[in-house]
Amino acid sequence: MRSKMALYCLRGAVRSNYIRRNYGVCGVQLFNLYSTAAHTLRVNQQIKEKRKRALLGGGESRIDAQHKKGKLTARERIHLLCDPGSFVEYDMLVEHTCSDFGMEKQKYPGDSVITGHGLINGRIAYMFSQDFTVFGGSLSSIHAKKICKVMDQAMLVGAPVIGLNDSGGARIQEGVESLAGYADIFLRNVLSSGVIPQISLIMGPCAGGAVYSPAMTDFTFMVEDTSYLFITGPDVVKSVTNENVTQEELGGAKTHTTTSGVAHKAFHNDVDALLQLRNFLGFLPLSNKDPAPIRICDDPWDRDVPTLDTIIPQETTEAYDMLEVVVNVVDERDFFEIMPNYAKNIIIGFGRMNGRTVGIVGNQPKCAAGCLDINSSVKGARFVRFCDAFNIPIITFVDVPGFLPGTGQEHNGIIRHGAKLLYAFAEATVPKITVITRKGYGGAYDVMSSKHLRGDVNYAWPTAEVAVMGAKGATSILFKGKPDVSKYEAEYVEKFGNPFPAAVRGVYFKIGIELLFITTVSS
C-alpha cells in the first residue's frame, strides 16, 4: 500500500514538472534573460493574439457552419465534458509543418485538434477533441503528435483517454506523414488496451484508416444523425461496387449500433452524448491498477426485491425480459446497457451494487430464446474481458437454451466465436457470481460463467434446470426408435427440470433468491 502511495506521489510530481517545462501557457520564452521591457510586452501581446486565434479554431464562419449541422465545436464539447474550469490544454500554439500546396500560408495555432486533461466529476481524464473547423479536422503529423502526447501522459498517470472524433480523415497534403501519425495512434491504442480505459465518441465523420482507432478503444459511442464511421464513403462504394448507399445507411449510428455492432451505443445529440459520457465514466476505474469505483449508495444493500419472485413465468417455454431481473437487482434501477440494440439475445452493461460498479451479463429469453450465437458470443466476450482487465466484478444471469444451430452459424464459425466467450469467462479472475434463473442447457451452460470455469459463487433459482439438452431432444436420442417417446419425456423433465441434479453435486452455493448474499460478496 505504501509503495503504491509513493508511486502516485512520484507520478504527480513528474507530471507537474513535465507540464511546467513543456506545456504551460507561459512557454519557455518568458524566462529568457535577454528580453527588454518592450520586447516582453510585444511577446506578451503575441501570445495573447495567438491564444485568441487558437480559441477561434477555423474562424467564425466555420463555427457557424458547424453549428448549422447540429454539432458543437471541439471546444464547446470539451467545455461541456469537463467540470467547470478544470480543463488544462496542451500544445495550444503548435502549428502544422507542411509546406506543400500552399499550406505554409494557412496555419492555425493548435492545428485541427484540441488536447489536454480535465476533471470529470472530480476525476482526472485525458482527452482530445478533433476540430472540424480547421482543415475539416484532418489529421496532420502534428495533430497525431498532440494526440499521442495525451495518450502517453494518460498511461503515465493511469487515467482514461477520451477521444471526441470529428475528422474528415488524413491530411492529404502531408502524405505519408499523416499515415504515420495514424499508426502512431494505433500503436498507443494497443499498448494502452487493458491498462487505461479508452473511450471514443464519434461526433462527426470518421472515415478511412481513422476508424481503426475507435475500433481498438474499449467503447465506441456515436451521435445519431451527425456521425459516420466507414472505411470508404458512399462515392467510393459507388465507383467500386456500383452500390448506391447513403452515408447514414453505410455507417450511421443506427447501422453501427444495430447491424454491424461496431458502436456500443448511440445518443440523440452532442449534449446528450457528452452528459451521458460523464455519467458513464463514473462506472469505470481510472486504470487497471484501481479498484472498481464505489460511489456513495442510498439504495439499501439488503433491500428485499419481491418482484424477482414473479418475473420467471411458470411455463418453461414462455419468454420473459431478463432486463427486468437486472434493473431490479442493481442500485436504483440504474443500468447502463452496452450495445442495447445489437445481438439482443445477450444483455451486457454496468450497474452498481451497494455503490460499487459491477458488470452484468445476462441471456435475454425475450430475443431468440436467449440462445448464444456468433454475435452475442462476441458481444459478451469483449465485455467480460473489459471487466476482467479493470477489476469489475461480473454478475451473470443464465437462461440459455444452447447455441443457435444452423448452417448460417456453423459456416460463419460459431465454434471459434463461441469459444471467445468461453475463453473470456474462464480467463476472468475478477469476482464472478452466477445466477441460473431458468435454463442452463448444453455447452452453453458451461460457457455462461459456470462453477466449472472458476465461478466464485453460483446460485440457482428454484426455477433452474440444468441438463445436456431439453426434454424433447434428449428423449428422442435416448429412446430412439422406441414407441411412445413422450412418456419418457415426462420422466426426463421430472429428473432434470429442477435445480436438484446440480445441487446434489455441490455446484451451487445455495438455491433460492438470496440477494443478500450477492450484495455482500460484491461489496
Add this chain to the structure above:
Amino acid sequence: MKAETFGSPKTRPGEQWYKLVEDASEKKRHVRMADEAVCIGPAATKDSYLNIDHIMLAVTKTGSQAVHPGYGFLSENAVFVEKLEAAGISFIGPSVEAINGMGDKLESKRLAQAAGVNTIPGFDGIVNDADHCVQIAREISYPVMIKASAGGGGKGMRIARNDDDARDGFRLASQEAASSFGDDRILVEKFIDKPRHIEIQVLGDKHGNAVYLNERECSIQRRNQKVIEEAPSVFLNEGTRKAMGEQAVSLCKRLGYYSAGTVEFLVDSEQKFYFLEMNTRLQVEHPVTEYITGVDLVHQMIRIAKGHPLLLTQKDIPIKGWAIESRVYSEDPYKNFGLPSIGRLYKYIEPLHVPNVRCDSGIDEGSEISIYYDPMICKLVCYGNTRNDAINTSLEALDSYVIRGVTHNIPLLRDILTETNFIEGNISTNYLSEVYPDGFKGRQLNSTDKQHILAIAACVFSKMDMRSYTFLNERPSTAKRKEPAEWTLVISLFDEELQCDVKKVGNKFHVHMKTDTLSVEDHINLSSPLIQTNINGKPIVMQLVSKDASGKLQIVYQGTTFTIFVLSDKASKFLKMMPEKPTVDVSKVVLSPMPGMVKSVSCEVGDTMAEGQEVCIIEAMKMQNSLVAGASGKVKAVHVKAGDTVGEDDVLIEFE
C-alpha cells in the same frame, strides 16, 4: 372457500380458508393470505374462475363446507349455487330463486314493480336484432340505454342517442354480453339524463328479517363503471333515504331474500328515484358501508348462511362519519378516462401509514397486471368524521401511494377529490364528461405548485450532481477535488423554461427563481420513491419516478406525473443549438391504445374509410373498444387479424 378478494378475511378460530387460484395469479397476494390455495386452471377466466366444474372439483378436494363467491365471476350464478347445494355445501350468498329473479333484468323489474318499488319506463322483453333495437328505442324515445339482460358491473352496457348509436350499441353490447356472461340477450330502457347512482345496502336472514344499511353514492363513473364511491350521500335528505331503504327492504321481504344484497337506484335532481337492479352479492364498494355503520358485512353473510337470525334491527344501524372509496385502476386516465394498462409493479407501497385508511387489494410488489381481469389495483377506503376529513385523508393517502410499472388513475382520482363540483356534492353519473369535456389532462398547476415542483426538481438534480463526485475508494488525486455546492440551472416543465440558482447551505438548498428564494430541506433520498421534505418550513410530499443522466426527471405531484428537464446553464445553452428530431407522423396509422386482443377487423387493404368509421375492435380486460379511423383515407396495410394479441402503441392499420 372464497373465489375473489374482499380484503383480508378475518380468520376466526376453527375456520380454515382456502383460496381458488388460476395460473396467472399464482403469486398474487390473496393466494399468500389464504391458509391454502388450490389451482383451478389457466389464466383465461372462462377456464378458471368461470368454470364451475373446476371449482366444484376444488371444493370437494379440500372438503370445504361453505363457499364465499366474492364479487364478480360466479357470485351471481344460480347454476353454481344449485351444484353446491346438491353437493351439500353451503353457498355464502342468497338463494337460487333470488339470484335468478334479480339476475335477469326483465324479471327483476317485474318483481320490483310487484313489491311496490319505483321503476324506469322501458321495453319489457328481449330485443331481437339491431333494427328491433332501433324501433324500440324510438318508441321509448332517445336517449336509451342498451344493456345485457344477464349483465352487471357496466359490462355490455351502451347509451344510444340516435339510430346509429342504437345499432352499434346493440351489436357491441350483445357481443360483450356473449363473451362475458355467455348470454347475449339485450334489453332497452329509458335513459335518465343527469342521474345520480345511489344504492342501498341490505341484509336479510333466513327468518324473514331484513334491514337496510343506508346508501352509497356511486355517481362518479366512467363508461358506467364506478370510480369513486362514498357513504353517506351528500344529496339525500332523511325522508328520501328512508323511502329508498324501505322500498329496498320491501323488495327483500317480497323475495324472501337472505344474505347481503344491494338495491341500485337512479335518483334524479328532484330526489325521485327509480329501481335499477339488485345485486345479489357483496359489492366491491361495501367497505364504505362498513365504515359508517360499523357492521362487518362478510361476517354477517357467514352468520346468515349458517342460518342465524339477524341480531341487528333498523334502529341499530347508524350513520357515523363519512367514508370515501377511490378505486385505483391500472389504466391510463388520459385516454378516455381510463384505458387498461398492463405491466409488472416493480414498486408498490400502499399508504397504510396514514390513519383511517384501508387498502383492499389483490396485488403486491412484483405482481403482474395481465389482460385477463379487471384492471383494479386497489380499493382505497378513507374514513373521517366529516366529508372534508375523509377527502383530506384520501388526498394524503393518494399522494404517498407508490405504484410503479403500470400507468394508473391516481392523477384522475386526486383531481376529482379537489374539484369544486365534487366538493360541493354537485355530481351525477355524467360528472366526468361534464367536468372534463375534453378528456382529463392532468392536474392544472398554479404558480406556487409550479414553483414547488421546479424547486424539488432542482434539488434532486443538485443532489445527483453532488453524489456523482463522491467516490469512496479513489486514489488521492493530484487534482483538487471538491463537490459542487452551487448550481445555475435551467429547468423546463411543459414548454416553459426557467433559470434557477441553487446553493447548498448546511442542510438546506436555497433555490432562487425569478424573484423568490425557496428554502428546501435536504431530506431527499435519491433511492426512495417518496420525497417528503419541507419547502420554506411547509411539509410537502412528492414522488420521484425516474431520473437520468441527461437531466430528465419524472416527479409526481398531487397524483400527476410531470416530466421535467433540468440542465446546467451551459448544457442548456448548447442544447438550444441542437436540431429538433423529426417526429413520426401518426395521423396515418391506427395504433392500439392499450394491450389486448383483436376481436375483429372491419376493413381490408384498399377499403376507403371515413373519418370516425370503425376499423377494428380490441378487447382487453373484458371491455371491447372500437377503434376508428382518425382521418378519411384508403387502407394501405392491415397488420393484425382477429385473435392476435397486441401491445400498447402497436401499429394496427395504416392509411395511404
